[in-house]
């Protein structure tokens with residue numbers, strides 16, 4: 001394994017083409033071997049991800065209008081326009097290139113999967129064994145998504161992410177991302193029953209004392225706000241990061257506090273997300289009416 005020196009870590013910390021959370025949780029924790037693998041959603045998790053999304057929307061908009069006008073043949077053209085816009089806006093960006101450069105410099109392997117024509121997932125890992133497990137998971141997901149499209153009776157997230165309902169898939173993926181078994185199993189059980197894990201996660205915070213260390217990476221829900229397994233993972237991450245560079249410990253402490261705050265704010269985030277989706281829908285309707 002390649003050894004990072006202090007100068008390189010300072011260089012990474014100073015590189016504003018990557019978000020701080022991504023550097024700590026997705027790059028350094030995989031580099032340190034605490035997580036077998038990490039996942040970064042592109043462009044959403046790039047520093048200019050929101051802006052990139054808006055530019056892509058604008059570019060694809062004229063082709064989208066053709067569908068709206070009843071041209072069914074335009075669906076293929078929309079997908080092509082989306083992929084082209086993704087290549088031009090995201091893959092050509094300095095931020096995107098910086099993510100692959102740092103993977104290279106840290107000696108990490110990676111794979112990129114298309115989730116939608118304008119969204120990709122970047123997976124970072126060290127070991128070849130992880131690559132094989134990931135490939136199997138992605139093939140299975142591909143198959144589940146194709147099947148879901150054939151019988152679109154599911155709703156929202158379950159149509160777009162049918163693998164979330166497959167407990168085995170969720171458990172295997174959670175293990176790869178470095179989540180404790182107890183937390184992953186609870187999550188998988190609840191998802192497969194169609195329960196809202198997000199709601200459970202913030203309700204638990206209203207009822208019990210939390211240890212921020214349990215929120216050791218973002219987008220992770222511990223089985224309880226003080227799950228001993230999750231807390232011990234957080235402490236191990238902190239110790240290894242501190243050993244690597246004293247500043248990393250302090251930054252990581254701030255990070256886990258942010259992760260915990262994010263779960264507390266989930267009801268507001270979900271509400272705002274719905275409001276934003278509705279706002280976009282009504283904008284879309286008003287704009288197409290004018291034509």
Ligand SMILES: [Zn+2]
Pocket residue numbers: 180181182183184222223224227228229230
């Ligand atoms: Zn747990």
